[in-house]
Amino acid sequence: MAHELNFNSAGKASMAYAGETPWHGLGQQLTPDAPLDVWTREAGLDWEVKKGAIAYEVRDEENNPVRMQTVPARWALYRSDTGEPLSVMSSNYHITQPRAVMEFFRDLTEGGDFKMETAGVLRNGSTYWALAKAEDSFDVGGGDVVLPYLLLATSCDGSMSNTAQFTTTRVVCNNTLSLAVANKTGQIRVPHSTQFNADKFKAELGLCADTWSQFKTSATSLSKRKVSKEEAARYFLDVFYGDEAESIDVEAKRPMIELVTKIYLDGVGQRAKTAQGTAWGLLNAVTRFADHERKAASRDTRLQSAWFGAGARLKRDALTQAMAMV
Numbered sequence: 001m002a003h004e005l006n007f008n009s010a011g012k013a014s015m016a017y018a019g020e021t022p023w024h025g026l027g028q029q030l031t032p033d034a035p036l037d038v039w040t041r042e043a044g045l046d047w048e049v050k051k052g053a054i055a056y057e058v059r060d061e062e063n064n065p066v067r068m069q070t071v072p073a074r075w076a077l078y079r080s081d082t083g084e085p086l087s088v089m090s091s092n093y094h095i096t097q098p099r100a101v102m103e104f105f106r107d108l109t110e111g112g113d114f115k116m117e118t119a120g121v122l123r124n125g126s127t128y129w130a131l132a133k134a135e136d137s138f139d140v141g142g143g144d145v146v147l148p149y150l151l152l153a154t155s156c157d158g159s160m161s162n163t164a165q166f167t168t169t170r171v172v173c174n175n176t177l178s179l180a181v182a183n184k185t186g187q188i189r190v191p192h193s194t195q196f197n198a199d200k201f202k203a204e205l206g207l208c209a210d211t212w213s214q215f216k217t218s219a220t221s222l223s224k225r226k227v228s229k230e231e232a233a234r235y236f237l238d239v240f241y242g243d244e245a246e247s248i249d250v251e252a253k254r255p256m257i258e259l260v261t262k263i264y265l266d267g268v269g270q271r272a273k274t275a276q277g278t279a280w281g282l283l284n285a286v287t288r289f290a291d292h293e294r295k296a297a298s299r300d301t302r303l304q305s306a307w308f309g310a311g312a313r314l315k316r317d318a319l320t321q322a323m324a325m326v
Contacts, residue, residue, distance in 0.1 A: 014043060014044020014045075014120055014121040015027030015028070015043055015044065015118065015119065015120025015121065016028055016029075016030050016039060016042040016043040016044075016118065016119055016120065017029060017030065017117065017118040018030050018031070018032050018033075018034065018115070018116060018117060018118075019032065019117070022117070022118050023169070023174035023176065023291060023292070024299050024300075024302065024303045024306075025299055026120070026299055026300065026303065027043075027118065027120055028042065030042055032115075033115070034116075036102055036103070036105070036106050036109065036116070039102060039116055039119055039130075040098075040099055040102045040119075043102070043118075043119035043120050043121070043130070044120060044121045045098035045099060045101065045102055045119060045120075045121065045128055045130075046081075046098070046099070047079055047080050047081040047082075047098060047125070048079075048080040048097055048098070048099075049077050049078070049079070049080070049086065049095045049097060049098070049125075049156045050077070050078055050079070050080050051075040051076065051077050051078075051089075051095070052075065052076045052078060053070050053071075053075065053076075054070065054071040054074050054075065054076050054088065055068045055069060055070045055071065056068070056069055056071070057069075073090060073091045074088055074089070074090060074091070075088070075089055075090075075091060075093075076088055077089055077095065077156050077157075079124075079125050084124060084125070086124070086125055086126050086156050086157055087126065087156060087157035087158065089156075089157075089158060089192075092193060093158070093192050093193070094192050094193065094194060094195045094196065095156055095192075096154045096156070096162050096192070096196040098121070098125075098128045100196060100198070101119075101128055101129065101130050101152055101153070101154060102119060102130055103198070104130070104152050104198050104201070104202075105130055105132050105150075105152070108132060108150075109132060112135075113134065113135070114132035114133060114134055114135075114150060115132060115133050115135070116130065116131075116132050117131045117132055117133045117149060118130075118131045119131065122300060122303070122304055123157075123304075125156070126155055126156060126157040126159065127153065127154070127155045127157075127159070127160060127304070127308070128153070128154065128155075129151060129152060129153035129154075129307070130151075130152055130153075131149055131150070131151045131152075131167075132149065132150050133147060133148070133149050134147075134148040134149065134150065134212070136148055136212065137171075138212075138215075138216050138219070140219045140220060140223050140274045140280065141220070141223055141273065141274045142272060142273050142274060143172075143272075144170070144172060144223070144269075144272045144273075144274040144275070145170075145171040145172070146168045146169070146170050146171070146215075146219065147168065147169045147171060148166065148167075148168055148212050148215075149166070149167045149168065149169065150164065150165075150166055150167075150205070151163075151164065151165050151166075151167050151178075151307065152164050153307070153308065154196075158192070160308060161189040161190055161191045161192060162189065162190040162191075162192070162196050162201070163188070163189050163308075164188045164201060164204075164205055165178045165179070165188070166178070166179040166211050166212065167179065167307075168215065170269060170284060170287075172268070172269040172272060173267070173268040173269030173284065173288055174291070174292075175269070175284050175287035175288050175291055175292075176287065176291055176306060176307075176315075177283075177287050177315055177319065178307075178312060178315065178316065179211050179212070179214075179215050188201070188204050188205060218323060218326075219280060221279075221326040222278065222279040222280035222283060222322055222323070222325075222326060223274035223275070223278050223279075223280040224278070225278055225279040225280075225325050225326045226277055226278055227277060227278060227279055227281075227282060227325065231325070232261070232264060232282060233257070233261075235279075235282050235321055235322070235325075236256075236257050236260050236261065236264075236282075236285075236286075237253070237257070238321050239286055239314070239317050239318045239321050240253075240256055240257070240260070240314075241253065242317075259289070259293065260285050260286060260289050261285075263285045263288050263289055263293065264281055264282060264285035267284075267285060267288050268288060268292075269284060269288070270284065270285065279322045279325045279326060280322075282318075282322055283318050283319060283322040286314065286315060286318035287315050287318065289314075290305070290306055290311035290312075290314050290315050291306050291311065294311060
């Protein structure tokens, strides 16, 4: 099946990473601390979104062409490097260029607070992002280390606002989780109906600077909250089925519950003392499922889901339900 990840003219996937291969296994490796301009090129973000008028051919009753007619207040967005179409948007849609996503991190990385981790393009250029790691790892306990990141992503087809979110990666299993920062979705969003302002965006993120500290406290609390088998079963039902848990047939629920329970009891990272029989273990069983075990057409669609789609929503619900236990 064709991947959603874009490929450049040299046939390389339009994604780059530094350090070890990322959990999704995509892209080509860059040397640590590569200049941002190199990141932009190797991640496939060195092109622009252009807009062109939309026109159609008017024909007479005999189906002969008469004239070309333009569509008012609508534009076709396309890639400057290939000319391939990306979307059709209204005239008040403000484009955030791929380079702007990388430039957002320039002062953050040059100041030494962050290091670029991955960046890339999905769905032929409709979605693009950059991810940087903060130098502030946290040990939940006994070597169960979690790393903090800042993700900036956007789209040019109306599927996503300009979106920033603090995320974490649990080192022992590469499970990822978005942190709640400004609202219940765990994201700061600026719609494309307004112009993207990087400085204003960073100011809003600055208001959430204590998010990482709050997460440390929450993770520690979750790791100390012991849960019974009955509580674990109820947790998985609530996360996966919500209010419909009681109405769905038991046999229909069985495969999903059995799979996530198996991950909870014996999955990657679940032998750590912080995860054995705890709410932290419950949360990581769901994040493991969403990132690594859930069926996906390709690694690209898995990444799209885990960060921006159904997988991300599932993990947010899992965090909410876990925090309700403490």
